[in-house]
Amino acid sequence: MFYHYLKIACRSLIRNRYFTVLNIIGLSMGVAVIILILLWVQDELSYDNFHENRKEISRILMAKDDFEGPSMIYPLAGVIKEGIPEILNITQTRFVDPLLINYNNKSFYENNVLATDSAFLQIFSFPLLHGNINDVLKDPQSVVLTQETSEKYFGDEDPMGKILKFEGKYSFKVTGVLKNVPKNSHLKFNILVPLQPFIDGSYENVGYGTGWGDPNFQGYILLGKNSSDTVVARKITQIALENKAPHVYRLGYTFKIQNLSQIYLYPKSYWDIAKGDMRMVIIFSLIAVFILIIACFNFINLSTALVHKRMRSIGFYKIIGASRSQLIFQLLGESFIIAFLSLNFALIIGRLLMPIFNEITGKQLELNIADPQLIRYMLLILLFTGFAAGIYPSLILSRFKPVVALKGEFSNLKNLKGGRKEILRKTLVVMQFIISIALIIGTIVIYRQFNYAISSSWKSGNDFVIHLPVKENAAREFDQMKSRLLQHPNIVSVAMKDCLPTELNNSTSGVYWDGKGPEHDNVWIETTAVSYDYFKTVNTDVVMGRDFSKEYGTDSIHGFIIDDALMKVTGYHDPIGQNIKLYSYPGKIIGVVKNQLFKSINSPNRPMFFYLIPKGMEAEMASDILIRVTGIEPTHKDSNLNQLVEFLEKEWKAVNKIAPFEYHFLDETIKAQYAKEQNLGRLISYFSVFTIFISCLGLMGLVAAISQSRTKEIAIRKVNGAKTEQIFFLLLKDFMILVFIATVIACPIAWYFMNEWLQSYTLRIQLSPWIFIFSFGILSIISILTLGIQTYHAALRNPVKSLKYE
Secondary structure (H helix, E strand, O other): OHHHHHHHHHHHHHHOHHHHHHHHHHHHHHHHHHHHHHHHHHHHHOOOOOOOOOOOEEEEEEEEOOEEEOOEOHHHHHHHHHHOOOEEEEEEEEEEOOEEEEEOOEEEEEOOEEEEOOOHHHHOOOOEEEOOOOOOOOOOOEEEEEHHHHHHHHOOOOOOOOEEEEOOOEEEEEEEEEOOOOOOOOOOOOEEEEOHHHOOOOOOOOOOOOOOOOOOEEEEEEEOOOOOHHHHHHHHHHHHHHOOOHHHHOOOOEEEEEEHHHHOOOOOOOOOOOOOOHHHHHHHHHHHHHHHHHHHHHHHHHHHHOHHHHHHHHHHHHHOOOOHHHHHHHHHHHHHHHHHHHHHHHHHHHHHHHHHHHHHHOOOOOOOOOOHHHHHHHHHHHHHHHHHHHHHHHHHHHOOOHHHHHHOOOHHHOOOOOOHHHHHHHHHHHHHHHHHHHHHHHHHHHHHHHHHHHHHOOOOOOOEEEEEEOOOOOOOOHHHHHHHHOOOOOEEEEEEEOOOOOOOOOEEOOEEEOOOOHHHOOOOEEEEEEOOOHHHHOOOOEEEEOOOOOOOOOHHHHEEEEEHHHHHHHOOOOOOOOEEEEOOEEEEEEEEEOOOOOOOOOOOOOOEEEEEOOOOOHHHHOOEEEEEEOOOOOOOOOHHHHHHHHHHHHHHHHHOOOOOOOOEEHHHHHHHOOHHHHHHHHHHHHHHHHHHHHHHHHHHHHHHHHHHHOHHHHHHHHHOOOOHHHHHHHHHHHHHHHHHHHHHHHHHHHHHHHHHHHOOOOOOOOOOHHHHHHHHHHHHHHHHHHHHHHHHHHHHOOHHHHHHHO
16 A cells, blocks of 8 residues: 555656656755754754753853843852852853963964863863862962863873973973863863962963952852752842942942853853854744745645646546545655655755855864754654645645546636635745745845944054064063064054953943043943054044153153043043043043944943053063054065065064964954854855745746646737737736735834844944845845746747647
């Protein structure tokens, strides 16, 4: 029996091979994209699941009004561990600024160095390959490496007990080696070091405040089972209040608890180390659902459009005794055959697209057919597409009475023109168009927003800026190095800064001016130390007053520069010469600079306060050297750039014997802030193209089927003098009406969701009506081109042959 059903199903599919191929192509492409999305979503949702105590691990947040940020006050940790019984263990962490580390003749800049304490490895499940979990970080001069980092420095040697030099002078002994940190960890580090040397002053280049007013760390706690996050957070806040922690006691902050499972997908504040986004997981999941729905709609539309071709065979089966349930089983079998074939083709397409997908997403996903999770996904997709796409057509075809079916009187049943099945078919087409146009609108908005982000960022004009990390002797020898660099004809200006312009070094409410009141307590101001010529180097205009100058000896002590944003906050109409104070250091405003956007546009646009790096503190405070270059193209195809790099390397090695030469372009550093978002935007645009392509396949088949069902009507119209163009527009107009209806429905839906998405950006585009009009135009053109081929072919058919066909 099963073999009989299978043989009949295969014959039917071959007989209607045009529609079978369209269905298989549409389902295959759709399922391939769905597989990729599911793998991506599964990877995003898997972050931090490898920790044994993942349900009991939480992160401490500080919150006020709409703000929440991962911050921890250093002395608070010991107090709450002793005073709150629900907290079983606590650790504090902070990523250290890039370190120069060398062993023998090997020197590297390490960016992922995490300073922490011995409780860290007791709370988190990062397995040790060598060393004792309780002792590896007890010695202040100890260091724990990942396996990959150990091999980089020591090769096949046993790393235990070896000495690494930090910044060329601090000795740290290797006391442990970890397995490489899993890719699905929100904490990504290559090296662990004890926190103590970085807070007690023994490591002179770095010093993090450890007072009750210094929330400079991230705190993680291990809670007892069934502990209440709300109760624990309330107790932490109360203890901070009792100890008069300024942020809690004076500014009204409270503490909250964030479970480990939420950290990656729900980052708190723009400087959070977690880089996931639950909104994108939801968006991608919805896209997968939409693509699956569109593929199934295509199947239903094509199957119902072919009813008139299947009626006689169905009537014959009924006359010879086939029951309705047998016919449903037969027709569902055809659906499952198509779904099964599509699934296999989808796996092939998915495997081919995987390298490109990984390159765009920055992941290393694998399409492993033997993966149990993937097998479950495949079975679910097979069952859903086979049943959902086939059940309705099978119910339609199996319900006809044998006599009516054999006569082919489908039109008398009002199933083709104006009947319920026609309404259903149009409804499905409209829903496909709604999804397609919503994705087109979303793609345009995302593309414009990211372009706006890049265009709003700092631009160097015809010049470009190179930045070098301050290491070894670069800061101490900066003045001499600067004078030599300026001898190069293409170097315009050289300066230093306490961090890259794209980074946040310090944000505080401790800036005071005449007239500052309680309403300014929540105004956070970014304070940053720079050298002479900084504003010239980064091409920032001084719009009022003057720049820092060596001609004014007091600038290095009492001279401050603010930006336009801070001038508005202070309320000064003429700020030059006005009193202003950073913490307890008084001074006067000597200049106002134009606002410049170096950071991501979803970061808070904070007012800026600039002061000179104090003399003798360059090595402790400076982070990067910035070099403005003119008259050269920033591409290695320009031989002048290669010569410039060689010149910079020579000057670098003249003052630095250990630190390797490394340079970057500031423009590229700024653009890198948007890399992940741009890649996700590209993915969404590709998915939109796939969705539209699948919809077009369905339209092609649907128009072909409808034109076949209207063959006699078209022939009679042509015999009576209708022109080909008239026939073309007759068949086309119904679909264009559907496109218009879909646009009317999709636009407000897309506007609502894209407007909500844009709210996460401090600077954002406006949703112009032209975006929606343009989207309608794109879908109209695509639909016309798709429909035009089929309708024009039908219109050109010889009416004599058509009447014979009927």
